[in-house]
Amino acid sequence: MLTLECPYCGVKAEETELQAGGEAHLKRFGPGSSDDEFEGYLFLRKNPKGVHFERWRHAYGCGKWFLAARCTATLEVFGTYSAQTKEPPADLQAKIKAKRPDWEGYK
Amino acid sequence: MSKAVSALGGVSHKGFVEVSEAGLQGMITVRGDLSSAKMKKAVKAATGTAVPEARRIVIAGDKAAAWMSPDELLILVPYTEAVATVAALEEALAGEHHIVADVSDARAMFRIKGAKASQALLKLCPVDFETLAEGEIRRTRAAQVAAALWKSAEDEFSLVSFRSAAGYVFGALEVSARTGSEPFPA
Ligand SMILES: [Zn+2]
Numbered sequence: 475m476l477t478l479e480c481p482y483c484g485v486k487a488e489e490t491e492l493q494a495g496g497e498a499h500l501k502r503f504g505p506g507s508s509d510d511e512f513e514g515y516l517f518l519r520k521n522p523k524g525v526h527f528e529r530w531r532h533a534y535g536c537g538k539w540f541l542a543a544r545c546t547a548t549l550e551v552f553g554t555y556s557a558q559t560k561e562p563p564a565d566l567q568a569k570i571k572a573k574r575p576d577w578e579g580y581k
Numbered sequence: 582m583s584k585a586v587s588a589l590g591g592v593s594h595k596g597f598v599e600v601s602e603a604g605l606q607g608m609i610t611v612r613g614d615l616s617s618a619k620m621k622k623a624v625k626a627a628t629g630t631a632v633p634e635a636r637r638i639v640i641a642g643d644k645a646a647a648w649m650s651p652d653e654l655l656i657l658v659p660y661t662e663a664v665a666t667v668a669a670l671e672e673a674l675a676g677e678h679h680i681v682a683d684v685s686d687a688r689a690m691f692r693i694k695g696a697k698a699s700q701a702l703l704k705l706c707p708v709d710f711e712t713l714a715e716g717e718i719r720r721t722r723a724a725q726v727a728a729a730l731w732k733s734a735e736d737e738f739s740l741v742s743f744r745s746a747a748g749y750v751f752g753a754l755e756v757s758a759r760t761g762s763e764p765f766p767a
Contacts, residue, residue, distance in 0.1 A: 482651050483636055483720075488707045491721060534722040536650035 476544070481554050483536040495529030498541045499561060499580060523547050525570055525577050527562060530554075543570060543580075585660065588689040588747035596758035598695030602751055603739070606690040607663030609656040610649075611670060613679035623673035627656055627666050638718040638731050647718045647731070655729070655741075660685055689747035691754060693738040700765060701758040702730065702738060724753045 476489040485491075496519065503515040520526065526546050531539045541559070543552040543566060552573070553566045562580050570577055585605055593601030613620055615632050624632050628644040632654070638647040645657040658666045663685045670681045693701055699710040705723045708730075713719060718731040726746040733739040742750045756762075 485636070485719070486709075490707055534727055535720045536653075538650060 476549055476551070478530060478540075478542050478544075478551060478554050480532040480535060480538070481540050481556050482538045483532065485532070485535050487532055487535055491532065491534040493531040493533040495531055495539065498527040498529045525552070525574055525580075527580050529557070545574075585686070588744045589751055592751060594751075594755045594758060596701075596755070596760045597763045598693055598698050598701050598758050600691060600693050600701065600751070600754040600758045602747065603690040603692050605660035605685070606688070607658040607660045607666065607685045608683075608688050608690075608741070609658070609663060609667055609670065610682045610684050611654045611656055611674075611679065612652050613674060613677060615648075615652060615654065617677060619674055619677050620679075623670050624654065624656070626673060627670055628658065636718060637716050639716070640733070647729070649718075649720065649729070687744055689742050689744045689750065691740040691742070691750060692733070693740065693754065693758070694736060696736050697763050697765075698736055698738050700763045701754065702740070704757045704764065705753055706730065723750055726750060 477486055478492060479486050500515065503511040524545055524547055526544060528542050528544065529539060530542050531537070539557045540554055541557050542554045543562060544550060552570050555563055555566060567580070587602060587604045589602040591602055591604045593599060621632050624630065624646050628646045629641040630639040630646045633639045633646050633648040635648055638645055643659050647655040647657070649655050656666065663683050667681055667683045674681065703710050706721045706728070708719050708721050713732070715732060718729055720729045722728060723740065723742060726742055726749060728740055728742045728750065730738050730740040
């Protein structure tokens with residue numbers, strides 16, 4: 475069972491209280507972008523075995539969207555953080571790098 | 582004026598704890614900047630309490646203010662005072678970005694009474710009742726529907742759900758509270 479702490483209300487919510495929102499930190503490509511960029515934005519997602527950054531919504535709680543970093547293979551949760559950010563917090567990235575030296579970064 | 586009735590007319594069931602629908606309850610949703618001076622004054626005037634901290638409910642007599650999200654409160658007042666309280670909140674928050682809505686008839690309120698009240702609830706809600714603090718409101722799910730609950734007195738929990746799901750919630754509570762079905766009987 476996956477348990478994620480909502481960064482807005484601090485509840486340690488288990489998976490059934492949350493709604494999964496797919497990959498985090500996507501860059502939106504809209505009008506004026508190339509076909510390849512638009513296809514990538516719309517359809518192409520990472521599917522790593524390992525460190526992954528995701529969007530989650532505290533659906534049965536405060537209702538807010540937040541972001542989480544976890545390992546898809548072990549379900550280890552590295553951390554959760556506010557959705558009002560362009561990239562994972564530096565300390566979280568450092569923590570993941572220390573635990574998974576092979577990790578190539580969130581991009 | 583039409584005669585207001587609560588979702589289930591105060592139905593109750595006695596198992597290893599007593600579960601009941603609590604009847605009419607004034608409930609008001611307030612959204613806005615919870616840290617603003619106007620909000621503090623508005624809440625104080627409506628309930629006599631401060632704006633609650635994150636995940637807290639502050640109770641003063643038959644009124645209360647509960648934290649629902651970083652920009653939302655639930656105000657509890659007697660049912661007959663809800664309309665006037667909405668008007669007062671609207672006036673107090675005028676000029677500031679906000680929403681005030683009377684949701685009394687959109688919700689249902691339940692009470693779970695007895696020494697083992699948390700044992701009836703822990704079958705339905707993914708909540709660690711051992712660590713649920715005094716004065717904490719927990720939004721969660723009750724079986725398959727959204728709910729909010731808090732310890733409202735010694736050996737008593739109150740639970741709020743959407744009115745449209747009231748029959749479902751009461752059914753779930755009734756089954757959960759059946760005599761002999763407590764998870765920790767001793
Ligand atoms: Zn939350």
